[in-house]
Amino acid sequence: MSLQDSTEQTSIHNASLLIVEDEPKIARLMADYLASHNFDTTIVSNGDEVVPWLTQHSPSLVLLDVMLPGKDGLTLCREIRQQWPTLPIIMVTAKVEEVDRLLGLELGADDYICKPFSPREVVARVKAVLRRSHAVNETTELSINSRQAPVTLDEEGWQALANGHDLGLTAVEFQLLRVMMQSPGRIFSREQLMDHMYRDNRIVSERTVDSHIKKLRKKIHEALPELEIIRSVYGVGYKYQPEG
Structure with a gap:
């Protein structure tokens, strides 16, 4: 073994x-x-x-x-x-x-x-x-801080915090944000995001990923209205980019 x-x-x-x-x-x-x-x-x-x-x-x-x-x-x-x-x-x-x-x-x-x-x-x-x-x-807490608005993932509590306030993410939204936060600036295709979150691709479609991204961005925008941290790359996918 x-x-x-x-x-x-x-x-x-x-x-x-x-x-x-x-x-x-x-x-x-x-x-x-x-x-x-x-x-x-x-x-x-x-x-x-x-x-x-x-x-x-x-x-x-x-x-x-x-x-x-x-x-x-x-x-x-x-x-x-x-x-x-x-x-x-x-x-x-x-x-x-x-x-x-x-x-x-x-x-x-x-x-x-x-x-x-x-x-x-x-x-x-x-x-x-x-x-x-x-x-x-087993993963340690991830913290991505920008001068305008810190975003923190509490792995044990499955919470995403913006300026210290819980974003109220679902488990799937939390995993989606977590995957992108681990590689800031990296562009993830919808298929790659599905592979990271679900081992069986038949469970979700690309439209499902878009739906989760839309809800995730809305929750982040409500907490951080002046900061766009999840960005669309036309024809490719999405990336986490807290600055610039």
């Missing part, structure tokens, strides 16, 4: 997962297959029970079905992201329309699994999201 494989196994070994799924056969299939890969799983079948359960436990990741009795998955995604901003969420859905996926991503979902799915796909996506989450948590 390579050093990289060993590190990955250490970061995800015995991770606890909450499976929120009201179809017993699907829930048991996911739980059994994940357990065979050394994950500790708990199943909750009603959306109203999720938040109370999370207040008493600390899972490493939530697999969250969209259609649930009680609170639906999108409502729960919003509430979870507000109360536990760093908790990874994978949405599980039979709806394949892009608007549903986009809405889920805007609410802070980290990835999607579409029904019908294979158990191997579930395991692969869980591992990928946990690896990304682990990498983010």
